Amino acid sequence: MSGLLLTGISHLVTNAGPVISDAVVAVEDGRVIYAGSDDDAPGLEGRIHIDCAGKAVIPGxxxxxxxxxxxxxxxxxxxxxxxxxxxxxxxxxxxxxxxxxxxxxxxxxxxxxxxxxxxxxxxxxxxxxxxxxxxxxxxxxxxxxxxxxxxxxxxxxxxxxxxxxxxxxxxxxxxxxxxxxxxxxxxxxxxxxxxxxxxxxxxxxxxxxxxxxxxxxxxxxxxxxxxxxxxxxxxxxxxxxxxxxxxxxxxxxxxxxxxxxxxxxxxxxxxxxxxxxxxxxxxxxxxxxxxxxxxxxxxxxxxxxxxxxxxxxxxxxxxxxxxxxxxxxxxxxxxxxxxxxxxxxxxLGYDEKGLITPGVPADMVVLDAPSPTHIPYRPGTNLVDKVISAGRLVIGHIDV
Missing domain, CATH: 3.20.20.140 (Metal-dependent hydrolases)
Known part of the structure; x- marks a missing residue:
């Protein structure tokens, strides 16, 4: 099994278009291969599954x-x-x-x-x-x-x-x-x-x-x-x-x-x-x-x-x-x-950073909150649930 599959995302901030509700992100070889609506997701099985359970996801x-x-x-x-x-x-x-x-x-x-x-x-x-x-x-x-x-x-x-x-x-x-x-x-x-x-x-x-x-x-x-x-x-x-x-x-x-x-x-x-x-x-x-x-x-x-x-x-x-x-x-x-x-x-001259779109390095944050607005709303709480850097889970764990 390789790659990651994030499902159950309440709000996905891609910085390449509107915020996507009920979203899915798939990662392979350190890069995003799909970021979009769960309804439109192609077959993405065979990856390590991360159920975001209603949490928001933003770029790192x-x-x-x-x-x-x-x-x-x-x-x-x-x-x-x-x-x-x-x-x-x-x-x-x-x-x-x-x-x-x-x-x-x-x-x-x-x-x-x-x-x-x-x-x-x-x-x-x-x-x-x-x-x-x-x-x-x-x-x-x-x-x-x-x-x-x-x-x-x-x-x-x-x-x-x-x-x-x-x-x-x-x-x-x-x-x-x-x-x-x-x-x-x-x-x-x-x-x-x-x-x-x-x-x-x-x-x-x-x-x-x-x-x-x-x-x-x-x-x-x-x-x-x-x-x-x-x-x-x-x-x-x-x-x-x-x-x-x-x-x-x-x-x-x-x-x-x-x-x-x-x-x-x-x-x-x-x-x-x-x-x-x-x-x-x-x-x-x-x-x-x-x-x-x-x-x-x-x-x-x-x-x-x-x-x-x-x-x-x-x-x-x-x-x-x-x-x-x-x-x-x-x-x-x-x-x-x-x-x-x-x-x-x-x-910093990065064309592929600060985005969650197909082809870019998978640098993402799963927030322990349903919306990114909770970041400025609750500044005294570390709302970071998971961090993915270059397609690798480096902060947090996967519930099994």
Whole structure:
């Protein structure tokens, strides 16, 4: 007996058409061979049977923006922010990103793998089957390579799909505080060429006091010559020009966008740049959410992501992110679930992820709920009953 046969699906979200009621999905050799109404299903016997018993099925979540490879603990900073300290205040004192850099540099590669793998296993248990993982907590040549090697190893050894992003331009490290031009030269001349074989993308944190538009353009130009796509931290804390730069470069994505305008949205849409929104960071920083409905209306591809990181968005599950996008940002449940699945896949250049249609890899989540709307409705409960990754049941069990 080979393959899987899921029956009794109350609501099937395919992201290729309307939600299908009373649905069936058949899987063979890791790929979907049928997804549709039970009434129209061809003979599909001879497969391992999973009776969904009135549960909903959706594509596996695609988390398109994470900073998963790190060591250290920044819970004290969280408490300080609650007491009134700002992100900028903490960073100016050597905290924030740079405190994680210190802890991450000190950790061995094996320690970082163990920490990251544990996070990814929890994400998988919460329904995430595809993850973008950034470096950015090394900020020197060998440490950045260490982070990228860990991220690639996670994709090889765990049942998730991983794309990696070089984020050496996450901040200027302490030892280059008075020599930022020298750090940019190091990034372009040494770090990028070494990181390129381990990376799919390059990212730059474009923000006042971090990297400006001209610096970012120079870094992205060098990355493009090495074959890396662009992903841009843009308009998070201020309107600093990152979105327009992303449009100019036809980047794969512009991320955060809390301070994006209609002009930014129009430019992103025209250039085909995905808008990756991270409501967990805005929630943690108690700042305004990105204008998700405006970006959606503009025609941009909108994606949702956890931005999982130790300082400003320690979310490992997409469910609360979807809920924040609905309750605080203003997306509809249907829009938010699309953005957390197909939208993330589009931003990462995947034609076959975030879908449940014949021919695509079988990445699916069986929810312990009759409707996907329960995800934003019940964000405090892990509603994941089963996870199928590349046609293999990796979370949950089959009742016999």
């Amino acid at each position: 979540f695609v988390d398109a923006h994470t900073h998963l490879v790190f060591a250290g603990d920044r819970s004290a900073e969280f408490a300080r922010r609650l007491g009134g300290a700002t992100y900028a205040d903490i960073a100016a004192e050597g905290g924030g990103i740079l405190s994680t850099v210190e802890a991450t540099r000190s950790a061995t590669e094996e320690e970082l793998f163990d920490l990251t793998a544990a996070r990814v296993r929890r994400m998988l248990a919460a329904g995430t089957t595809t993850i973008e993982i950034k470096s950015g907590y090394g900020l020197e040549p060998e440490a950045e390579l260490k982070l990228l090697r860990v991220a690639r190893r996670v994709g090889r050894e765990l049942p998730v799909t991983v794309k990696t992003t070089f984020l050496g331009a996450h901040s200027v490290p302490t030892e280059f505080k008075e020599r930022r031009d020298a750090y940019i030269r190091l990034l372009i001349e040494e770090m990028l060429p070494a990181a390129a074989p381990l990376s799919d993308y390059c990212d730059v944190f474009v923000e006042d006091g971090v990297f400006d538009v001209d610096e970012a353009r120079e870094i992205f130009t060098a990355a493009s010559r090495l074959g890396l796509g662009a992903r841009v931290h843009a308009e998070q804390l201020s309107r600093s020009g990152g979105a327009m730069l992303a449009a100019e470069l036809s980047a794969s994505s512009a991320d955060h966008l809390d301070n994006a305008t209609e002009e930014d949205a129009a430019a992103l849409e025209e250039s085909g740049v995905a808008a990756v929104l991270v409501p967990g960071a805005s929630y943690t920083l108690r700042s305004s959410q990105a204008p998700g409905p405006m970006l959606w209306r503009s025609g941009c591809t909108v994606a949702l992501a956890t931005d999982c990181n130790p300082g400003t968005s320690y979310f490992e599950s997409m469910a609360p992110i979807i809920s924040l996008a609905v309750v605080q940002m203003g997306l509809t449940p249907e829009q938010a679930i699309w953005a957390a699945t197909r939208g993330g896949a589009v931003s």
